[in-house]
Amino acid sequence: MLIEIQELEQHPIDFREEFSPGVIDLGEDVRQRTPLQSEGRADLVEEHHGKHQVVRDIRLKGKLETSLEVPCARCLDPVVLAVKRNFDLLYRPLGTDAGHEELSVTDAEAEIGYYQGEGLLLEDTLREQVLLSVPLKTVCREDCKGLCPHCGKNLNEGACSCADEVEDPRWAALKEIRGKLE
Numbered sequence: 015m016l017i018e019i020q021e022l023e024q025h026p027i028d029f030r031e032e033f034s035p036g037v038i039d040l041g042e043d044v045r046q047r048t049p050l051q052s053e054g055r056a057d058l059v060e061e062h063h064g065k066h067q068v069v070r071d072i073r074l075k076g077k078l079e080t081s082l083e084v085p086c087a088r089c090l091d092p093v094v095l096a097v098k099r100n101f102d103l104l105y106r107p108l109g110t111d112a113g114h115e116e117l118s119v120t121d122a123e124a125e126i127g128y129y130q131g132e133g134l135l136l137e138d139t140l141r142e143q144v145l146l147s148v149p150l151k152t153v154c155r156e157d158c159k160g161l162c163p164h165c166g167k168n169l170n171e172g173a174c175s176c177a178d179e180v181e182d183p184r185w186a187a188l189k190e191i192r193g194k195l196e
């Protein structure tokens with residue numbers, strides 16, 4: 015759904031949209047399990063820069079809800095994540111801040127994004143917000159034992175026999191020397 019600046023000039027845009035899994039590309043590691051529900055409102059915010067320049071920003075306020083599946087950081091088993099997030103974002107026309115980068119990095123402006131052309135694609139914002147709600151490291155459980163680095167077996171399902179077989183090469187060398195001495 016494109017939120018058009020031209021329409022915003024007439025009136026705010028209320029949205030209530032549902033996106034089936036696959037419609038919004040979340041990348042390879044994140045799978046959407048249920049439809050993503052979103053609703054909110056887009057407003058036009060006019061910033062007056064000097065006497066003549068008016069910058070048209072889009073303020074997007076709303077919430078989203080969905081359910082995701084991401085791989086456990088240790089054992090790669092799928093982990094289900096319920097996602098519920100509110101957002102209140104400001105988008106400026108791309109290029110507005112050119113030459114003023116130092117102004118846009120303060121905390122108050124941390125949530126500023128940019129739109130290009132005729133408006134803002136709601137799906138782009140939702141993708142970003144969904145991905146922001148995925149923790150950097152998700153584990154299936156606190157004490158997940160992960161995969162064996164040698165054979166790849168999921169150690170939550172039981173021990174593998176690698177620990178006995180994999181030998182430090184230095185010990186092997188010592189054994190060999192000892193063998194010769196005997």
Ligand SMILES: [Zn+2]
Nearest residue numbers: 086089154158
């Ligand atoms: Zn795990």
Ligand SMILES: [Zn+2]
Nearest residue numbers: 162165174176
């Ligand atoms: Zn193993």
